Amino acid sequence: MRIISGKHKGRRLVAPKNLPVRPTTDMCKEALFNVLNNYFNFHGLKVLDLFAGTGSISYEFASRGSGAITSVDGDMGCVNFIKKTATDLDLNITAVKSDVFSFVENSKATFDIIFADPPYEMSQEDFERLVQLIFEKELLDEEGMLIVEHSKYTKLEHLTNFSFAKIYGGSVFSFYEFESDDEEDYEDDEE
Template sequence: MRIISGKYKGRRIIAPKNLPVRPTTDMSKESLFNILNNRFDFEGLRTLDLFSGTGNISYEFCSRGADSAIAVDGDFGCVKFIKQTATEFDFPITAIKSDVIKFLKTNKSSYDMIFADPPYDMDQKLFEEIVSLVFENDLLEEDGMMIIEHSKHTKMDHLMNFSFQKKYGASQFTFFEFDNEEFEDTGISEDDEIE
């Protein structure tokens, strides 16, 4: 994987081959951050990266100036790798080994940006529970955004606070926010295909 932009643009990070992950591809990550660039100034953002795997998304946020990133994953090897990489790059990342649902139920902090990349074969109800917990427990700032990466077989557009979706091959990014009027005004529509 490589860091696409920011202070460490172009730097490659090599994760151990034995980690149980399916990293977001560089191409889809670049498309995602192109969308976010139109909306957010990354400087000072507080971010939450759920099912963080290799830490790929957290590194991108921090390279672009995020103030902090909380990376949550249930695998010890992933958490260890994220901690090592954060130290190497001096990234403000706190890596936490935890079941994501348990973390969301007990966490008291709020974030400007929440990204979740659960296993594609995770039960639909758990995807829905993640969204519910984020909004019911006030984990997202009012002007913040939550993004979930999932397969085309998982349906998210019926959930409360749904804003829009972007498709990229077999993957989809679904965006949630409190008020999506700004996106309607900028011409971003639901179910757009990422080029």
């Protein structure tokens, strides 16, 4: 895994092999941040990274100058790796070991960007519940954006606040914003 841009651009990180993760590919990560560059100046953004895994997305935000980043994962090995990497690279990341649904249910903070990368095999119902819960609990700032990474077999465009989706091979990023009146917009960037 490598950091694509920012002050740690090109830095390679090697996560322990025994972590239960499916990291976002470098190609997908680069495409995601190309989209986000059109919407945000990263400096000072408050970011929540759910199902953080190795922390790859968190490091990318931190390297680009985001403010406080909270990385949540249920696996202690992942949380320890994120903590160690954040310390080694002097990144403003707080790693939290928690069930993601419990964290969302109980958090009082708001964030500019929330990124969620649940296991692709998570049920359709749980994907839907996650998106709905984030909006119900008002975790997203009014000008913020929620991005959910999922497989092309999971369909989330029918949910309230859906804005658009980007498809990269078998992976999809679904984007959610407040007051989205846009027509549903699916773009396949791999063809």
